[in-house]
Amino acid sequence: xxxxxxxxxxxxxxxxxEQILDAARVxxxxxxxxxxxxxxxVAACGVARGTFYQYFPSKEAVFxxxxxxxxxxxxxxxxxxxxxxxxxxxxxxxxxxxxGLLAVMDGDxxxxxxxxxxxxxxxxxxxxxxxxxxxxxxxxxxxALALGVADGILRPIDRDVVADCIVGTLRGVIVARIVDAAxxxxxxxxxxxxxxxxxxxxxxxxx
Amino acid sequence: xxxxxxxxxxxxxxxxxEQILDAARVxxxxxxxxxxxxxxxVAACGVARGTFYQYFPSKEAVFxxxxxxxxxxxxxxxxxxxxxxxxxxxxxxxxxxxxGLLAVMDGDxxxxxxxxxxxxxxxxxxxxxxxxxxxxxxxxxxxALALGVADGILRPIDRDVVADCIVGTLRGVIVARIVDAAxxxxxxxxxxxxxxxxxxxxxxxxx
Amino acid sequence: xxxxxxxxxxxxxxxxxEQILDAARVxxxxxxxxxxxxxxxVAACGVARGTFYQYFPSKEAVFxxxxxxxxxxxxxxxxxxxxxxxxxxxxxxxxxxxxGLLAVMDGDxxxxxxxxxxxxxxxxxxxxxxxxxxxxxxxxxxxALALGVADGILRPIDRDVVADCIVGTLRGVIVARIVDAAxxxxxxxxxxxxxxxxxxxxxxxxx
Amino acid sequence: xxxxxxxxxxxxxxxxxEQILDAARVxxxxxxxxxxxxxxxVAACGVARGTFYQYFPSKEAVFxxxxxxxxxxxxxxxxxxxxxxxxxxxxxxxxxxxxGLLAVMDGDxxxxxxxxxxxxxxxxxxxxxxxxxxxxxxxxxxxALALGVADGILRPIDRDVVADCIVGTLRGVIVARIVDAAxxxxxxxxxxxxxxxxxxxxxxxxx
DNA sequence: TATGAATGAGTGTTCATTCAT
DNA sequence: GATGAATGAACACTCATTCAT
Numbered sequence: 001x002x003x004x005x006x007x008x009x010x011x012x013x014x015x016x017x018e019q020i021l022d023a024a025r026v027x028x029x030x031x032x033x034x035x036x037x038x039x040x041x042v043a044a045c046g047v048a049r050g051t052f053y054q055y056f057p058s059k060e061a062v063f064x065x066x067x068x069x070x071x072x073x074x075x076x077x078x079x080x081x082x083x084x085x086x087x088x089x090x091x092x093x094x095x096x097x098x099x100g101l102l103a104v105m106d107g108d109x110x111x112x113x114x115x116x117x118x119x120x121x122x123x124x125x126x127x128x129x130x131x132x133x134x135x136x137x138x139x140x141x142x143x144a145l146a147l148g149v150a151d152g153i154l155r156p157i158d159r160d161v162v163a164d165c166i167v168g169t170l171r172g173v174i175v176a177r178i179v180d181a182a183x184x185x186x187x188x189x190x191x192x193x194x195x196x197x198x199x200x201x202x203x204x205x206x207x
Numbered sequence: 208x209x210x211x212x213x214x215x216x217x218x219x220x221x222x223x224x225e226q227i228l229d230a231a232r233v234x235x236x237x238x239x240x241x242x243x244x245x246x247x248x249v250a251a252c253g254v255a256r257g258t259f260y261q262y263f264p265s266k267e268a269v270f271x272x273x274x275x276x277x278x279x280x281x282x283x284x285x286x287x288x289x290x291x292x293x294x295x296x297x298x299x300x301x302x303x304x305x306x307g308l309l310a311v312m313d314g315d316x317x318x319x320x321x322x323x324x325x326x327x328x329x330x331x332x333x334x335x336x337x338x339x340x341x342x343x344x345x346x347x348x349x350x351a352l353a354l355g356v357a358d359g360i361l362r363p364i365d366r367d368v369v370a371d372c373i374v375g376t377l378r379g380v381i382v383a384r385i386v387d388a389a390x391x392x393x394x395x396x397x398x399x400x401x402x403x404x405x406x407x408x409x410x411x412x413x414x
Numbered sequence: 415x416x417x418x419x420x421x422x423x424x425x426x427x428x429x430x431x432e433q434i435l436d437a438a439r440v441x442x443x444x445x446x447x448x449x450x451x452x453x454x455x456v457a458a459c460g461v462a463r464g465t466f467y468q469y470f471p472s473k474e475a476v477f478x479x480x481x482x483x484x485x486x487x488x489x490x491x492x493x494x495x496x497x498x499x500x501x502x503x504x505x506x507x508x509x510x511x512x513x514g515l516l517a518v519m520d521g522d523x524x525x526x527x528x529x530x531x532x533x534x535x536x537x538x539x540x541x542x543x544x545x546x547x548x549x550x551x552x553x554x555x556x557x558a559l560a561l562g563v564a565d566g567i568l569r570p571i572d573r574d575v576v577a578d579c580i581v582g583t584l585r586g587v588i589v590a591r592i593v594d595a596a597x598x599x600x601x602x603x604x605x606x607x608x609x610x611x612x613x614x615x616x617x618x619x620x621x
Numbered sequence: 622x623x624x625x626x627x628x629x630x631x632x633x634x635x636x637x638x639e640q641i642l643d644a645a646r647v648x649x650x651x652x653x654x655x656x657x658x659x660x661x662x663v664a665a666c667g668v669a670r671g672t673f674y675q676y677f678p679s680k681e682a683v684f685x686x687x688x689x690x691x692x693x694x695x696x697x698x699x700x701x702x703x704x705x706x707x708x709x710x711x712x713x714x715x716x717x718x719x720x721g722l723l724a725v726m727d728g729d730x731x732x733x734x735x736x737x738x739x740x741x742x743x744x745x746x747x748x749x750x751x752x753x754x755x756x757x758x759x760x761x762x763x764x765a766l767a768l769g770v771a772d773g774i775l776r777p778i779d780r781d782v783v784a785d786c787i788v789g790t791l792r793g794v795i796v797a798r799i800v801d802a803a804x805x806x807x808x809x810x811x812x813x814x815x816x817x818x819x820x821x822x823x824x825x826x827x828x
Numbered sequence: 829t830a831t832g833a834a835t836g837a838g839t840g841t842t843c844a845t846t847c848a849t
Numbered sequence: 850g851a852t853g854a855a856t857g858a859a860c861a862c863t864c865a866t867t868c869a870t
Binding site for chain 3: 850853854
Binding site for chain 3: 655738739759766769773774775776778779782783785786787788789790791792793794796797798801810811813814815817818819820821822823824825
């Protein structure tokens with residue numbers, strides 16, 4: 001088959017691309033997005049400057065490619081609650097979702113660090129994509145709250161503000177347990193604590 | 208009094224300083240810290256480049272001067288809980304503290320935006336100061352939790368993780384209601400929702 | 415007499431001028447001409463920036479004023495040899511002239527240092543004035559050599575080049591004994607050595 | 622050989638480096654070290670600013686690269702006197718050394734001009750390197766004088782001061798015949814005159 | 829396709845001089 | 850006359866991107 005050459009070339013291209021992305025993730029994590037120059041990037045992955053620009057049109061673009069992967073995984077973890085008969089209990093589903101989000105971020109600490117440590121305000125596009133995910137997450141939370149209200153399992157609450165609180169709660173543990181932490185993440189422990197906090201609050205009952 | 212001239216000069220200097228700071232706050236908020244050059248700064252406040260450097264030794268320094276004010280106000284709002292007999296109920300104090308922090312940040316939305324949108328990772332000093340405040344806040348929360356446990360008013364919780372959740376909760380509403388919001392902040396509403404969420408959680412009781 | 419006021423004012427002006435010049439000499443010597451800014455100058459003499467520019471039109475000008483004094487003194491020391499009957503012997507006159515030049519420069523080590531340590535190539539005018547003195551000195555030497563030849567007291571020499579040698583000889587001891595030296599100048603010793611070297615050379619006679 | 626490309630690239634790089642150095646020598650000579658900005662340098666050699674900084678890390682560095690060559694040549698010319706049996710007569714060796722130093726400097730008039738016209742007081746490193754050569758030269762002279770005394774071929778002289786005179790003598794002819802001169806240097810004539818002056822002095826004998 | 833030398837607009841900062849008070 | 854705040858052209862240097870080979 002004469003396609004062999006074409007396929008091999010495509011595979012080589014893909015391998016090169018991955019090589020650049022892998023190196024970039026490491027370097028961005030180590031030096032920050034703003035602190036990383038194209039020089040560092042190409043030095044780290046062992047290709048020439050020009051080659052870099054053959055795979056990515058700009059420094060920003062590499063970053064977006066990394067972001068693609070992470071956001072896709074996060075989006076996949078953020079499934080709607082399944083309320084059909086026979087589905088797992090909501091509490092179990094919520095735990096799975098929280099654990100999933102934490103696990104995805106823990107699985108790419110390098111990029112997670114960059115995203116949470118630099119707001120990239122000067123890179124409009126990356127910022128916009130993060131904001132977009134942030135909105136997705138908030139919408140998911142608001143939707144879940146609406147369902148809970150419909151089911152009568154929630155206290156009467158200020159749903160909009162509380163949605164922000166919940167998103168913040170997640171962000172709080174991500175920053176403290178993944179971004180700023182050296183030790184490995186104990187997903188179960190953290191998910192338990194988060195759900196317990198969000199569901200029961202702090203107060204001892206019956207007072 | 209022959210000091211009139213000296214006084215007027217000092218006042219003029221102070222006014223100039225404020226003029227630069229005010230313009231800087233706006234420009235930093237609009238373009239981000241990294242996206243703002245000295246050129247933009249001086250264009251925005253209508254002084255020459257050299258004049259700028261007569262009042263601040265560097266671009267960084269203007270930013271720190273802005274930070275000074277905000278961090279001082281935040282520090283003042285973050286008072287320890289007063290548990291002496293006759294003091295206001297703890298719940299009232301907590302509400303005052305949360306409201307206070309929100310009000311301070313709402314009072315300087317421009318700078319708050321910069322701080323929450325960029326991690327300033329390349330400005331070591333500013334970053335360190337924010338991290339320092341963050342640590343103060345986390346320490347305050349942990350201390351408050353310890354008191355609550357001692358008083359027997361808290362559920363048994365994973366205090367370390369929950370402290371991260373609480374800090375995140377605050378951050379969540381700040382980002383959503385101040386940083387990303389266009390409309391004015393309803394401090395009372397938000398403080399109520401935050402405290403209700405943190406104290407009671409989401410679940411309807413007694414179920 | 416109503417002129418008192420005018421005179422007093424003129425005296426005050428002159429005093430101010432001297433105050434600036436004295437401070438400038440010290441600062442230039444300590445930090446070099448290029449290393450000295452107007453800020454250092456005005457700080458050292460305790461007047462305001464604007465005041466400085468009322469007395470001297472530029473930083474360069476202060477330097478030239480200092481130069482004036484030194485060059486005037488050097489010019490005065492560089493008297494023509496007196497060959498009229500009854501005049502002191504030429505050797506005595508030469509010694510007096512060499513000693514005179516050395517003494518003048520030793521008397522203003524600060525400025526001498528600046529002049530010999532920085533060539534001020536970027537300050538065209540000061541450089542030109544130094545070059546002018548340099549030419550005067552060379553011309554004086556050439557003239558003296560011509561007289562010596564006429565009197566038959568000189569070896570047959572390449573007068574132009576030897577004139578350069580003699581000027582260089584003087585410069586050599588000035589740099590070594592005044593500019594780069596910490597200890598005081600022993601005018602007599604140096605003048606003796608210079609004249610001995612220039613007159614007799616190094617070789618033991620008659621060998 | 623497949624190395625052709627690599628070799629050609631290395632040669633091109635070297636050529637570019639020389640192009641910058643050559644232009645820099647000319648511009649420094651014309652405008653002085655302090656009077657020359659990177660803008661002038663890049664304009665003179667027809668490369669972009671960035672290109673300049675690919676070859677030299679700073680303006681200072683180009684200057685030092687120029688200095689390297691000149692100081693190496695001067696150091697090579699300043700060989701110790703060879704007093705072993707069979708060596709050339711000392712007078713011949715001295716002449717060769719003086720001629721050598723003059724020829725080296727005449728061979729790079731541009732840089733020699735910069736070095737003698739500016740003290741580079743604000744470029745600590747270049748200044749230190751010149752001072753170092755100056756000390757080497759003075760040490761060489763003092764050593765040569767000590768040998769002459771040991772051989773009994775010198776008059777009794779004040780060796781320290783006379784060493785300064787000799788260094789100055791050389792400097793005198795360099796400044797007059799190379800730095801300030803437009804016409805070509807007649808090395809033989811100048812070397813003869815210098816050695817004659819230093820050895821025999823000015824006086825007609827037998828007086 | 830891979831290369832890396834070349835580019836130049838951009839950066840933060842300085843400082844001799846001016847001028848309103 | 851004295852003041853010192855204001856000025857802005859100039860500085861050395863960086864770095865994301867291009868392009869000839």
